[in-house]
Amino acid sequence: MRRTSKQIKIGNLKIGGNEPILVQSMTNTKTSDVSATVNQIKELEKAGCEIVRVAVLDKKSAEVLGEIKRRINIPLVADIHFDYRLALIALENGIDKLRINPGNIGSYERVKAIVEKTKEKEVPIRIGVNSGSVADKYMNRSKNLVKALVDSALDSIEILESLGFYDIVLSVKASSVPVTIEAYQLLAKQVDYPLHIGITEAGTILSGTVKSAVGLGVLLYEGVGDTIRVSLTANPVEEVKVGYKILNSLDLRKRGVDIISCPTCGRCEIDLIEMVNEIEKRLESCAYPLKIAVMGCVVNGPGEAKEADIGVAGGKKEGLIFAKGKTLRKVAQEDIVDVLMAEIENRKIEI
Amino acid sequence: MRRTSKQIKIGNLKIGGNEPILVQSMTNTKTSDVSATVNQIKELEKAGCEIVRVAVLDKKSAEVLGEIKRRINIPLVADIHFDYRLALIALENGIDKLRINPGNIGSYERVKAIVEKTKEKEVPIRIGVNSGSVADKYMNRSKNLVKALVDSALDSIEILESLGFYDIVLSVKASSVPVTIEAYQLLAKQVDYPLHIGITEAGTILSGTVKSAVGLGVLLYEGVGDTIRVSLTANPVEEVKVGYKILNSLDLRKRGVDIISCPTCGRCEIDLIEMVNEIEKRLESCAYPLKIAVMGCVVNGPGEAKEADIGVAGGKKEGLIFAKGKTLRKVAQEDIVDVLMAEIENRKIEI
Numbered sequence: 036m037r038r039t040s041k042q043i044k045i046g047n048l049k050i051g052g053n054e055p056i057l058v059q060s061m062t063n064t065k066t067s068d069v070s071a072t073v074n075q076i077k078e079l080e081k082a083g084c085e086i087v088r089v090a091v092l093d094k095k096s097a098e099v100l101g102e103i104k105r106r107i108n109i110p111l112v113a114d115i116h117f118d119y120r121l122a123l124i125a126l127e128n129g130i131d132k133l134r135i136n137p138g139n140i141g142s143y144e145r146v147k148a149i150v151e152k153t154k155e156k157e158v159p160i161r162i163g164v165n166s167g168s169v170a171d172k173y174m175n176r177s178k179n180l181v182k183a184l185v186d187s188a189l190d191s192i193e194i195l196e197s198l199g200f201y202d203i204v205l206s207v208k209a210s211s212v213p214v215t216i217e218a219y220q221l222l223a224k225q226v227d228y229p230l231h232i233g234i235t236e237a238g239t240i241l242s243g244t245v246k247s248a249v250g251l252g253v254l255l256y257e258g259v260g261d262t263i264r265v266s267l268t269a270n271p272v273e274e275v276k277v278g279y280k281i282l283n284s285l286d287l288r289k290r291g292v293d294i295i296s297c298p299t300c301g302r303c304e305i306d307l308i309e310m311v312n313e314i315e316k317r318l319e320s321c322a323y324p325l326k327i328a329v330m331g332c333v334v335n336g337p338g339e340a341k342e343a344d345i346g347v348a349g350g351k352k353e354g355l356i357f358a359k360g361k362t363l364r365k366v367a368q369e370d371i372v373d374v375l376m377a378e379i380e381n382r383k384i385e386i
Numbered sequence: 387m388r389r390t391s392k393q394i395k396i397g398n399l400k401i402g403g404n405e406p407i408l409v410q411s412m413t414n415t416k417t418s419d420v421s422a423t424v425n426q427i428k429e430l431e432k433a434g435c436e437i438v439r440v441a442v443l444d445k446k447s448a449e450v451l452g453e454i455k456r457r458i459n460i461p462l463v464a465d466i467h468f469d470y471r472l473a474l475i476a477l478e479n480g481i482d483k484l485r486i487n488p489g490n491i492g493s494y495e496r497v498k499a500i501v502e503k504t505k506e507k508e509v510p511i512r513i514g515v516n517s518g519s520v521a522d523k524y525m526n527r528s529k530n531l532v533k534a535l536v537d538s539a540l541d542s543i544e545i546l547e548s549l550g551f552y553d554i555v556l557s558v559k560a561s562s563v564p565v566t567i568e569a570y571q572l573l574a575k576q577v578d579y580p581l582h583i584g585i586t587e588a589g590t591i592l593s594g595t596v597k598s599a600v601g602l603g604v605l606l607y608e609g610v611g612d613t614i615r616v617s618l619t620a621n622p623v624e625e626v627k628v629g630y631k632i633l634n635s636l637d638l639r640k641r642g643v644d645i646i647s648c649p650t651c652g653r654c655e656i657d658l659i660e661m662v663n664e665i666e667k668r669l670e671s672c673a674y675p676l677k678i679a680v681m682g683c684v685v686n687g688p689g690e691a692k693e694a695d696i697g698v699a700g701g702k703k704e705g706l707i708f709a710k711g712k713t714l715r716k717v718a719q720e721d722i723v724d725v726l727m728a729e730i731e732n733r734k735i736e737i
Binding site (some may be wrong): 040061062064065066067073089090091092096114116146147163166168169210211212213214216218235236237238239240241242243244245246248249250251252253256264267268269271274276277280281284285286293294295296297298299300301302308311313315328329330334335338339342346358 | 663
C-alpha cells in the first residue's frame with residue numbers, strides 16, 4: 036500500500052498522491068554551458084527522465100536557466116547551496132522547483148527571502164537533507180545520523196510552514212542504505228509531504244545500482260516514495276534507465292523491455308549470454324513494456340517463454356520460439372535474434 | 387531481525403541459524419568438462435563464492451563430481467532434474483548437497499530412493515521450486531503463482547518429512563520480483579527450514595542486478611534468507627560480486643571495497659567518473675572491507691570523506707585527501723589515484 040501523501044504541482048506535472056512515481060535525474064554538465072546542458076537534458080528526456088535538476092553554483096548558471104527551460108520539455112529544478120541570491124535569480128528565470136538544504140543557506144532572513152519569492156512564483160521547494168552535509172547541531176543533539184537527518188528536515192519544514200509555505204517535497208538521503216531506509220521510514224510517519232527518495236553518493240554504475248535498488252526497493256515496497264533518483268557516478272542517462280528498472284521490477288511503472296533470461300548452466304547448448312546481450316542492445320531505446328524470455332533449456336524454458344510476450348527456449352544449437360503462449364516454430368541459433376525482432380515488428384511495436 | 391531458522395550442515399559449513407548469510411553461485415561450464423568446471427569454481431572461490439552448484443544432466447556429469455570435489459575447497463551442490471538415477475550417482479560421488487525439484491523427479495518411489503541415499507550420506511537436500519517449472523496441479527488448484535510455489539514446496543517438505551528427512555533447505559524463486567517476495571514471506575511464516583533466496587532468470591548483468599537487489603534486498607531487510615544467489619546471464623563471477631554488494635549494502639556481510647562517490651554535477655571540477663572507475667578497477671580483487679569516499683566538491687565532500695577510511699574531496703583540478711577523519715594534504719588531480727593507493731598500502735591492506 037502506497038503511503039498517502041499530499042499532492043503538489045511541479046510545472047505541468049504533479050508529485051505525490053496517486054500520481055505515478057516519477058523518475059528524476061541531474062545533469063553533470065556546467066550549467067552555464069547552455070548547449071551542453073540542453074543536449075544532456077534532451078538525452079535524459081529520451082530515456083524517460085520526467086524531472087531534471089541542474090546545479091546552480093554561480094550567477095551565470097542562475098541567469099541561463101530561463102533559456103534552458105525554454106528549450107526543454109520537462110520540469111527544471113535548480114539545486115542551490117550556500118548562496119540565497121542564486122535562488123532568487125533562478126526563480127526569476129522561471130524554474131519549476133527549487134532544491135535547497137536550508138541548513139547551508141544561512142540566516143532565517145535569507146531563507147525567508149527565498150520562500151517569499153517561491154510563493155510569488157508558485158513553485159515548490161524540495162528540502163534536501165543529505166548525510167554528507169547535515170548540520171553539526173543535529174548530529175550533536177542526537178548522536179544518531181537517522182535522527183539528525185529527520186530532525187534537520189523537520190526543522191526546515193517548521194521554518195517553511197511558519198512562513199505559510201506548504202508546497203514542500205522532502206528528501207533525507209544518506210550514503211548508507213540502512214540509514215537512508217530508516218530515515219525515510221521515520222519521516223514518512225511524521226509528515227504527509229511527498230518524498231523524493233534516493234541513496235546519495237551511491238557509487239559507480241554497478242555498485243551504485245545495487246545500493247539504489249536495495250534502498251529504494253525496500254522503501255518503495257513499503258509504499259514510501261513519490262519521486263526517485265538513482266545517483267550514479269556515470270552518465271546520468273544510466274540513472275534514468277536504472278530508475279525505471281527499479282520501478283518496473285516492483286510493477287510500479289512499466290517502461291522498456293523486461294528480459295527474463297536464465298543464468299545459463301551446464302544444460303545450455305546455445306550461446307545465450309551473447310544472444311541476450313544482443314537482444315537487449317537492439318531494444319535499448321524501446322519504451323514499450325515488452326516482456327521477452329530467453330531461456331537456455333527445457334527445465335524452465337517453455338514455462339517462462341509461455342508467460343512472456345515473446346520467448347525462446349533453447350535446444351541444441353536451436354531455439355523454440357513462442358509468442359503470447361503459442362509455440363511458433365524452431366529456428367537455428369544464428370536466426371533467433373532476427374526472428375524475435377521480426378516478431379516484435381509484426382506486433383507493430385516501435386523500437 | 388533475522389528470521390529464526392533451523393541450522394543444517396553442508397560440507398564444512400552451516401546454513402541458517404546465526405550463521406552468516408552465504409553467497410552461492412552456479413557454474414555454466416559443461417560439468418563433464420572437469421578442468422573447465424574446476425577452473426571456473428576456482429575463479430568463483432577467489433571472488434568469495436561459498437557454495438557452488440553444478441548442473442548434472444547426464445551420467446558422465448554425475449560420475450565426475452567426485453573428481454571435481456577433490457579439486458575444490460567449497461561445498462559442491464548437484465542440481466538434478468527429471469532423472470533420479472543421476473542423484474544416486476552424484477551422492478555416491480560425495481556431493482555436499484543435492485538440489486532437486488521433487489515435482490519433476492517423478493514417482494514417490496524415485497523420490498524415496500533419493501532421500502534414502504541422501505540420509506545415508508548425511509547430505510542436505512534443497513527443494514528448489516521455480517516459477518518456470520511449477521507443476522500444473524498447483525497452478526490449477528490456486529490459480530495464483532505465489533500460492534502454487536508455496537504449496538509445491540510444502541508438499542515436497544511433507545514427502546521428505548514422511549521419510550524421516552529433515553535436513554532441508556527451501557527455495558521458491560520466481561522471475562517476478564513481487565511474486566518471489568510474497569512467496570518467501572508466505573513460506574517463511576509456515577516453516578523454520580533455512581531459505582535459499584534468489585530471483586530466477588533475472589536477466590543480464592545490469593537488469594538482473596536490479597531485480598536481484600530489489601527482491602533480495604526487501605527479503606533480507608525483513609530478515610528472510612540464509613543463502614543467496616544472484617542469477618545473471620553473465621559470467622557467474624559477477625553473480626558473486628553482486629551478491630556481496632547486496633549483503634554489504636545492508637551491513638549483513640563485509641567484503642571488498644565500498645566506494646561512496648557522487649554522481650558529479652555542474653559543481654564538479656575534476657574528472658571524477660574516470661577516476662572512480664580507475665580506483666574501483668584497481669581494487670577489484672580486494673576482499674578487505676575498505677570504505678573509500680571520492681567526492682567531487684565541497685557540498686558533501688568533506689563530510690563523506692571524513693566518515694570513510696580514506697577519502698578525497700575534489701576542488702579545482704585537485705583533491706583534498708582524508709584518512710580516518712584526518713585531512714592529509716592537497717594533491718593534483720593526476721596524482722589522486724596513486725596517493726589513495728599508497729595510503730591503502732600504508733595501511734597494509736592486501737589488494
